[in-house]
Amino acid sequence: MKTFIRCGRLYDSATDAVLTDQTLVLEGERIVHAGPASEGPQPEPGETVVDYGRYLVMPGLSDMHTHLSYGQARSEEEVDLYGSLEYRAIRAVSAGHRMLRAGYTALMDPACAGLTIPALRDAVFTGLMEGPRITAAGRAITSRQGLYDYFPSWVGCPPVSTGELVTSLPEAIETIRRQTKDGVDVIKLAMDGIQGGNSGGLYAAFTQDETTAMVREAKRIGRRVVVHARGAEGALYAARAGVDIIYHASRISDEAIRAAAGEGCSICPSLLLLTNNIQYARPDDPSYDWWPNVQRRELTDASDALRRAYDAKVPFLVGSETGFAITPYGEWSTRELVLMARFLDIPAEKVMRMTLHDNRRLLRGGREFDALSAGKFADFVVFDGDPFARIEDIEDKHRFIDVWKGGRKVTLPHLPPEMPRHPNEDSQGYWNRLYSRETVAGAPSLSAETLLEGLPKRNPTTRGAA
Template identity: 35%
Template sequence: MAKILEIAGATLIDGTGRAPMEDATLRIVDGRIAASWQHADRPRDAAAPADEVVQAQGRTVIPGLIDSHCHISYGEGKSAEEVDIYGGPEWAAVRAVWNANKVLQSGFTSFCDPGSTWNVAVTCRDAIESGMFPGPRIFAAGRHIAADGGFADYFPGWLGMPVSAEGVLCSTLEQMRKEVRMQVKNRVDLVKISGDSQAQDRDCNAGPCMSDDEMAGIVQAAHALGRKVTIHSRYAKTVAAAARAGVDWVIHASYMDPADIGLLRDRQVPVCPTMTYTANIVQHGRDVGVDPNYIETKQRELDSLVTVHRRSIEAGVPMMAGSEAGFSVTPYGQWHSREIELMVELLGMKPMDAIVAATSGNARAFGWDRQVGSLLPGLWGDCVILDGDPLKDIRVLGDARRILAVYKGGVAVDRTPVAPRRRMGHERSLAVSTSVLTR
C-alpha cells in the first residue's frame, strides 16, 4: 500500500523561482512528490485519501534547503592540526554522522562536502543512505588534490602531507590523474582541486599552483569517469584557469578579475562565494580571540567578494549557496542559512533568487535536479514548513523556533535536540586555543 502525506493550506514556494502558490496542497506518495494544487482543485489522479494530512494554513512550505559547502569531517576545528591530524579516522567518522543530524534538523536536507579528511564524507553519506543514522543527502568529495605549494600544502616541507590531511599532494599530472581514479574507486561523487598557490597570498598577481595542462587533466579524468569537479579558487588567475579547464563550479572567487566575469557567464560556471565563514570572522572574530591581522585580511576579502559578485549576478553568472560549516566559527546546524541571508543583505539578491540558489540552483550544479531542489512531481519529498514568509524576512530560515517541521522523503525529521557534546581528551587540551585555521 502506498503511503500518502498531504501538507494542506500553505503558501508553496517550489524552488523554481515561480511565484508562490497560495492555499496550496502538496501531495507526497511513497516519499516522492506526486502533485500540488491550489484551493480545492484536486487532480483526478490524487483522489485516494491521504494517510496523514498536515494542516499548514498561514505557513510557508519550501523545498528542503541545500548547503553546497559543508565539511562534515572537520568537526568544528579551531586549527589545521585539529582538523587534519587529531582524532583519527574512526573518531572523525563517528563524529561526522552525529553532526550530520544537526544539519538535517536545521532544514538542510542535502549538502555537498567539497573536501574531506580521510574518506569520511563518503562514509557518512553511505551510513545515512543505508539507514543506519539520520542525516541529509550528501554529495561527497574526497581529499583536495593539491600541487606543491598549493593552498592545502600548508604543513612544513620536511613533514610532507599527512595521510589524514584534507589535501593530497600530487607533484605530476600523472599522479593527479591517478588520484582521480583512486578517489572514484573510493566512491566519491565529486573531485576537489586545491587551486590557489601560497604565492598568491603574498602576490595576488601570481598564478595558481597548477599549470593549465594539469588542471585540465584533472577535469578531463574526472569527467570521463562521470564525476563533477570543483575548485578552491580565491584569486583571479586561478578562477580564470579553472573556468577554461571546464570545472563544474568555482568556490570563493573572492578576488576574481571583473574582466573574467564574462568568461564565467558565457560558460555558465556557477560561483559558490562562501561568505559565511569570512563574515563570521569579521563580525565575531574579536569575541573569540582571532588575530586582529587575520580579521583585517578577511574584511578585505569580504569587501572584494561583495563588489565582484554583485557584478557577477548582474552579468548572469549562476550563484550557489554554501556556508563552509565545519569550523569553530561555523558550527553545524547553526549557520547554514546565514549564506542565504548574506546573499540578500550583501549581494543584493532578491529573497526568491537566494532561495532558488540554495535549492534548485545547488541541485542543478550537483546533477541532482531530477531528485531534489524543487517541489515538482517525481522529486523526493524533501521540504520545510516555516512559521513566516522568507520572501518578506529571509531570516526566518535561520530561526529554529520558526522551523515547524522538516521532511526528508516525506518522513518527518525528529528535531529533538541532540545531546550536548562531550569533549574528548585531545580536544580538552585544545579548548584554550583561539586560533582559526587560515583559509
C-alpha cells in the same frame, strides 16, 4: 497509505511563485500530487492529514559548502591531524543531524578526511543513518605550497588530512582515477597557492596546463570538478578549464568572469566564514591580531568582484562553509543567504531560489528533489515567515516548524547544544605568550609561601656533611 499535507502557502519552483490553498499528497518517499486540494485524491479512512494551513511549505534547504568531517575545528591541526578517520566518520553523523534539524535536506561536502563523507553518504542512502542527502568529495588535491599543504615538508599531508599532495601531473591524474574508483561524486582541486605579489594576492597552485588536464580527465570519467580559489590566478585557470564550481572567487578578474560565463562555471561565494570572523572573533583567539583584517579586505574585494560576476550572468550557488568553530553546524548556515543579499545586492527571491532549486543542479540525484511536484522526493520544510520578501526571516531558527525528508517528518535524538569534544581533538598548546620577567612583573601571582603550601617540609642539608 497516503499522507496529505495541507499547505497555507507552497513555493512552486517551476514558476517561482508562492501558491495558496495547496495540498501535497505523499505515498512512501515521494509526492504523488501537488496542487489545489479539490483537484487531487481525497483522504481515505485511516490516512493521515497534516494541517500546515498557517505556514509556508517549501523544498528543504540545500548547502553547497559544508564540511561534515571537520568537527567545528578551531585550528588547521584539528582539521588535518587530530582524531582518527573512524572517529571523524562517527562525529560526522552528529554534524549531519544538526544540519538536517536546521532545515538542510541536501548538501555538498567538498573536502573531507579520507572517505569519511562518501561513507556517510552511503549510510544515509541505505537508511542506516538519518541525515541530509549528501554529494561528497574525498580529499582535496593540492600541490606543494598549495592550500591543504599547510605543514612543513617533513610533516607533509598525513593520510588523515583533508588534503592529498600530488607532486606531478601523472600523480594528479592517478589520484583522480583512484578517488573516482573509491566512489567520490566530485573532485576537489585546491587552486590557491602561496601569497604572491600578483594583483589577486595569491599565486595559483597549479599551472593552466595542469589544471586543464586534471579537469579534462575528471570529466572524461564522469566526475564533476570543484575548486577553492580566492585568488585571481587560480580562479582564472579554473574558469578557463571549465570547472563546475569555483568556491569564493573573491578576487576574480574580468577575464575570468568572461571565461566562467562562457564555460558555464558556477560561483559559490561562501561569505559566512569571512563575516563571522570579522564580526565575532575575540581578542583571545590566536588569529585575532591578523586574520579578521585580512578577511575584511577580502570581503571588500569580493563584494565588488562577485557583483560583477553576477551581473555578467555567471550562475551563482549558495554554500556556507559550515564546519569550523566560527561556523558551527546548524547554527549559522542560513545566514549565508542573508549575506549574499546584503553584500552582493542579490534580490531575496533569487537567493532563496539558489538554496531551494538551483543548487540541486549539481547535487547527486538533484533532479529527484528539485521541486515539490508529483514524482519527486517529499523533502520539504515548514516555515513561519516570508523569506522571499524578508530574507532575514530565514536566519530565525524558531521559524522552522518541521522538516520532512523522504515522506517522513524528521525526528532526531536529543542533540546537546554544543557538540561534545574528545580530548584528542585539541591541539596540545601550553601557553599563549612568552613569560619573561618583564611579562610577569606586576602581574597577579602566587606567593612563594602559598606555592609551597601542602608540600612536605624538608630539612636543609649542609654540603659536605658526613
